[in-house]
Amino acid sequence: MFGNVIEEIVLSRWKLILGQSADPTEEIQLTGEEERIEKLLQTAYGDRQTGGFGKSSAKVRKWLEGIREHFSPEVVSLMQKDVLERQNASEMLLEAELIEKIEPDIQLVAIIISLQELLPDTTRKVAKDLVARLVRKIEEKLRTRIQHAVRRGLSPRSHEVNPAGSLIDWKKTIIRNIKSYQPETAQIIPERWFGFYKGYMLKELFLVIDKSESMISSAIHASVIGAILASLKSIRTHIIFFDTEIQDVTDKYRDPVDILFSVPMGGGTDIGRALNYTYQQMRYPKRSLVFLISDLDEYAPLDDLESAINRITSSGCNLEALLTLNEDGKTEFNHKVATMFQTRGVRPYSCTADKFPDILCERLMKL
Template sequence: MSVSERGGAAAEPDQPSGDDRLRRWRLVLGGAAEESLGGLSGAESAMDTALAALYDGGGQGGQRSRSAGLGASAPQVARWLGDIREYFPSTVVQIMQSDAIDRLNLTSLLLEPEMLSAVEPDVHLVGTLLSLGQVMPDKTKDIARQVVRQVVDELERRIANKTKAAVTGALNRATRINRPRHADIDWRRTIHANLKHYQPDYRTVVPERLIGYGRRTTAVQRDVILCVDQSGSMAASVVYSGVFAAVLASMRSLRTSLVVFDTAVVDLTDQLHDPVEVLFGTQLGGGTDINRAIAYCQELVTRPRDSIFVLISDLYEGGIRAEMLRRVAALVDSGVQVVVLLALSDEGAPAYDHDNAAALAALGVPAFACTPDAFPDLMAAAIERRDLRAFAAQQST
């Protein structure tokens, strides 16, 4: 294994000193460093054994320095899962679980209820479970739903308030009017906008432009269409998109649609009341036909100037590329605010089709990755019809 792989799991944020530093380097470097750095005992020895089982033996690819490993034994894996939850914080546990699934081919074991009950729920685990949805036995599905529900509830707690606040604020700003009634004048912003018209002789501002608040309304002010690529590489983005769509759908001022696609197109809008149902309505994997998905979404646009179309995809098009670009151009020309996200996750931009991204940029539609924490601000910018190129540049730094 590489030092970075084992180090990513073993490192902790505080700064050790003296013997503690040596012991931590020993954990990072593994048994090969025992002669020069010394052995371990107690809990540190158990931590080293757990790390060795994953990173120093039994994995796929690369040379290993030990013969340890998790093998294909469910009881052994269950014990290992218990050990890492005892000795490492949850953030490290999630990394090690994800590595175990990828490196040791443990995916099939997640179909066992006992195994699924032992894991630490996180977004990547949910993505793996969704990819197994078609082969998951009935005895496992209830536990899988509980795991997904736990992750979804945590994500909603994390993003719901910020999303609603950002969207509501943007809608309020977007509805300000420039010919308000006297009672609707926003005096602070009116004065600020007219400071250049200050009359020193009269010691006052003569407002050339009045800025007012829009009248409160319960009407739908924006239509939001989320169009999500459900190919296997987009698993985390699918999870976050489903939760965000459910949050946006709970806001009366928005009409939110959620469309997922591979080579087929599925409209999940009627399930947005329950994001868990939304996620189990997806089918990760398969090909990609972006053109077909956009064609469907075009039919959902009834008020172009009040519509926001968010395409979340790595842009690897298996359909008709020229037609896909033509459809995006038509949406832009009609007044739709078009947003293209290469990913909606914490991992940054995945591998993506650079030619298609460049072609979209030429249409005035930058394609960039967005973290879940930044997505509410992105929606606010889109609602206010700001130039998203500056937002994209900020996300790329």
């Protein structure tokens, strides 16, 4: 009996490899999941009669979602490349007449961004136009709130100071010293002075964005947020993407669409290297705020990451670890690495794009 089970598994695997034509009488029965996998493979590697997408862009999208569900990222990349070459899917998916009828959503845009290096020049402009339509919607939703968050977060707050070297906040100084009022002379003799230190240092904000396949949706939102922040002169914003290499796009682009199409998505993850690079760019660590946006699925040695975390936190820099920055805040993440961050005083948490302006304002106020 056990031998029969093994034989059935082997035969079903061969059927998946060779395709439906190898079993025209359907003597080999596939499970429900195997049938779904067989259809995905047939679409990519079948002949013109049995494979391909016909003239349906919905089929392309469904197929792309399906391979992500059933195959590893490495296999997904290979199958995407194969289907674009064999079935001309990119031309069909990005045909201008079809694009005009499609209402872009984050999933579709994420797929296009992940495929950008494989797109022929003739379809790249159409792809950018589609991505831009979604990006503008996100911008419209977030721009005013982010601008307001920065204004509130950076509004000057006076502190107790030495009056000889500061700009005095007279209102606060009087209120805090009202008990020192002298009736005989009708004067207040301050015991504590409040004011602003001379020499304003521009605060720095770093968006350090994981560009692995699982983080594309968050990378899209982070690019929009980064472009909005980069347009503000009241704060210096750095936009840094990483996998196992660093891609710093600070001051290179103002349009988030250009940012997204300048950064190839996918690859491994070396958070430690990204944090070390970020630290090297800081002018004043105590006046710097870092948002690491990653599911923390670290590929590099954890000892290196631990050293990088300690280096940043011990410098006085404010480090935040966002596990996601998307529409719903849902994500899968590496719990072991998350625990490492937490034991070093950095509690990772999920965040939606809608909540980010409030978090940004709160953190800026603490700088």
